[in-house]
Amino acid sequence: MKKGLLLLTMTLLSGALLAQEQKEVITGAGYADDVYYSLENGSVATVARNTWDLGFTTSNFSVSILANNGAGVEVYTYPAGDTADWATLDTTGMVWTPMYNSIETYDEGAFSANAIGHPDYGWGTYNMSTHNITGDSLYVIKTLAGEYKKIAIIMRGSMANTWEFKYANLDGSDEQSVLLNSGDYNSKSFVYYSIDSLKIVDREPSTADWDLLFTKYWDNTIPYNVTGVLSNEDHVLAQEVTEEGLDQATFVAYEDTAFTSVISIIGSDWKSFNMGTMSYEVDSTVVYFLKRYGETDSTYYKLYFTGFTGMSEGKYTFIQEKLSLVSSRNPGIIQMLQVYPNPASEYLNVVFDHTGNTAIQIIDMTGRTVYSTLHHAGGFTNMTLDINQLNPGLYFLKVNAGDETGVLRFIKE
Numbered sequence: 001m002k003k004g005l006l007l008l009t010m011t012l013l014s015g016a017l018l019a020q021e022q023k024e025v026i027t028g029a030g031y032a033d034d035v036y037y038s039l040e041n042g043s044v045a046t047v048a049r050n051t052w053d054l055g056f057t058t059s060n061f062s063v064s065i066l067a068n069n070g071a072g073v074e075v076y077t078y079p080a081g082d083t084a085d086w087a088t089l090d091t092t093g094m095v096w097t098p099m100y101n102s103i104e105t106y107d108e109g110a111f112s113a114n115a116i117g118h119p120d121y122g123w124g125t126y127n128m129s130t131h132n133i134t135g136d137s138l139y140v141i142k143t144l145a146g147e148y149k150k151i152a153i154i155m156r157g158s159m160a161n162t163w164e165f166k167y168a169n170l171d172g173s174d175e176q177s178v179l180l181n182s183g184d185y186n187s188k189s190f191v192y193y194s195i196d197s198l199k200i201v202d203r204e205p206s207t208a209d210w211d212l213l214f215t216k217y218w219d220n221t222i223p224y225n226v227t228g229v230l231s232n233e234d235h236v237l238a239q240e241v242t243e244e245g246l247d248q249a250t251f252v253a254y255e256d257t258a259f260t261s262v263i264s265i266i267g268s269d270w271k272s273f274n275m276g277t278m279s280y281e282v283d284s285t286v287v288y289f290l291k292r293y294g295e296t297d298s299t300y301y302k303l304y305f306t307g308f309t310g311m312s313e314g315k316y317t318f319i320q321e322k323l324s325l326v327s328s329r330n331p332g333i334i335q336m337l338q339v340y341p342n343p344a345s346e347y348l349n350v351v352f353d354h355t356g357n358t359a360i361q362i363i364d365m366t367g368r369t370v371y372s373t374l375h376h377a378g379g380f381t382n383m384t385l386d387i388n389q390l391n392p393g394l395y396f397l398k399v400n401a402g403d404e405t406g407v408l409r410f411i412k413e
Helices: 083-088
Strands: 020-026 033-038 042-048 054-057 065-067 074-077 124-126 133-135 139-142 148-157 162-169 176-181 190-194 199-201 212-219 224-231 236-242 271-274 279-282 286-293 298-308 315-323 338-340 347-363 369-386 393-401 404-412
Touching (some): 020 042, 124 148, 176 190, 338 404, 347 404
Antiparallel strands (some): 020 315, 054 190, 124 133, 139 148, 162 176, 190 199, 212 224, 236 286, 286 298, 298 315, 347 369, 347 393, 393 404
């Protein structure tokens, strides 16, 4: 999904620009590889895409399970039963609609497509006593090898940071039960699993080490598989500026309030295929701005594409420019933000460091704001919020302070 932004109010960058750099990323013939890319250090990992079927989040406060849609993996909800019907699952006349990963956030993998909000997270239901998610749905998955299996997610151990699931042939033969300790991979966003080879796949660099992912993924707004660029929502915000006649080389303006964590802002539609020349053309009216927030401040980059070779070698060429800061900023509101205790039952303490108006929201898993307040902060602040009125479950605490936004998850017991 693209968020085309017409620049209504632009903030001119002050100070000198650093040198523009020509960059290239190669994903291989047939787009066989994923490339994890650092804005500071270039490509940090090139890994084959066709080595995994499922990706399991390593975050204690997430329930996301990805399917490898870009390599042809498809997930279907079994419509005629739940986990109690494991032995009798029947695919006769199967004309079901597959489910896909979100292109807005990695927190909504294919298995969450049926989520209706707390306590139902799609594949399972939250247990207020244990804080675990217990699986209650059956699925059929088409694997990398093109085989169909039945699969059930048994449990997400939120505190233990584990996953339990099982899968088998449709007739019940060759059943496999897996206990995956995702806490062993907590420096990464996801740990992966290959159904065909029955093994855990450790393929992703540390979350802190990469900013962009050059990959192939299913774009449900089109809908088909595309090649493009996704951003790391853990520490990268992005915006697209499209303006007829802009000079990509000299355009250095952005709207500081328009940055978003949507992972597909860069996406794929900066290029199009010309049937006359049988080659790809890139859009000369678009530039992307990236805001990478770190421990003390944010770093800004500009990026625009100059070429794409297509399936022959999967090469992206682009111009990258590190920009000077617009102005001094409050250091690290996002990193300074803390909540405790977590889980919390009656009161939640929110710690941040900011001077000025600070908007605080609590958002449930459906995206509904269930609590909001405006506080005028005078520096280091420790606020206590009364959360007695909230139903047990998983929530997001969102703090807007100046031009910085921080989001943390917490559990209400």
